[in-house]
Amino acid sequence: MTAKIGVLTGGGDCSGLNAAIRAVVRSGIAKGYQVIGIQNGWQGLIRSDTIPLTDHSVSGIISRGGTILGTSRTDPVKNSADISEIKRVLEDLGISALVVIGGDGTLRAAHEVSLLGIPLVGIPKTIDNDVFGTDITIGFDTAVFIVTEAIDRLHTTAESHHRIMVLEVMGRRSGRIALAAGIAGGADEILVPEVQVSMDEICRSLNARYRAGKKFSIVVVAEGIRHEDIASTSVPEGDRDECGHEKFVGIGNYLGKELECRLGIETRVTVLGHVQRGGSPTAYDRVLATRLGIAAVDQVFAGNFGCMVGVQGNRIAAAPLESVVQQSKGIDPAEYARAKLVAGIHV
Ligand code: F6P
Secondary structure (H helix, E strand, O other): OOOEEEEEEOOOOOOOHHHHHHHHHHHHHHOOOEEEEEOOOHHHHHOOOEEEEOOOOOOOOOOOOOOOOOOOOOOHHHOHHHHHHHHHHHHHHOEEEEEEEEOHHHHHHHHHHHHOOOOEEEEEEOOOOOEOOOOOOEOHHHHHHHHHHHHHHHHHHHHHHOOEEEEEEOOOOOOHHHHHHHHHHOOOEEEOOOOOOOHHHHHHHHHHHHHOOOOOEEEEEEOOOOOOOOOOOOOOOOOEOOOOOEOOOOHHHHHHHHHHHHHOOOEEEEEOHHHHHOOOOOHHHHHHHHHHHHHHHHHHHHOOOOEEEEEEOOEEEEEEHHHHHHOEOOOOHHHHHHHHHHOOOOO
8 A cells, every 4th residue: 555645734825835845745755755735734634635746736836926825823742632522534545654844833733632642744834944953945935035125115205305214124023034135125123022122223324324315214123022112012911813912013113113203214014924934935945945945855755853954054854843943033133233234334
């Protein structure tokens, strides 16, 4: 009987998921497996929502955003009945191993599930690029590309109207998108959750630009920043997603109003939102997803479970999920300092 492996995508979607699914299916088939698609993340395992994936069913999806399997933020570890159901469904379907494509939440759940005796291998994806154990996650490059393009477009209109343009980008706890795109797009201020900057400092630095003859400014801010000077981004109790994550209420708009008021310079705000997660993946993300998909199947084939495949110094390597979920990957302070250095005006 042909051995079966299951593949699922969990958490927020991003560009490149389909390329990873395609690679898992094609390399799985090449290794003699039958591949089963599990729909809507862990939820599909709890509800036995699955589809067979064939060479034909993944044809033409490498360039498509989103995930053909659907996704959800369902966390199976919250409920022991869900774990029993997952074990039963896997047994019923004859699936002997799982490939779990997810960000930090999904991979944390994967670790717990694997400790409960379910053989699996993880693949890291998230536009935030904050998963430990890999230099880069699927979806990050595309998000940075989209944000960089937005900054380029904001530059020309900012210049014409002599305005401050605030661009709010995603990043709950991680400012990696803001930092990378801020560098690439030549932003004047980059505000990230990992580095505290006071409103006075931001105003001083923008003022210095104006004194130096610059007539516009671009401020990129990650949605998750919070510090005492940039007033409360707190959410009303209850306003949380399935995983208990706070839903943000708009630091960009707050910052825009505050800057306009303090500096007396006309300011406009753009909140890029889910545009960063949609559309066609970059060539880099397609190649990365393909490499990781193949590597995950290699690990399954080798019987090396409870691990995540990732990029370490441009080589694909596997790391134990245990070490992945125990650590976080913050911004490199040296890179932040480099971004400040080239922003131009120093105060
Ligand atoms: O975790 C990835 C991410 O894109 C975060 O940067 C963002 O805060 C969150 O997902 C938004 O998720 P949702 O799809 O629930 O709005």
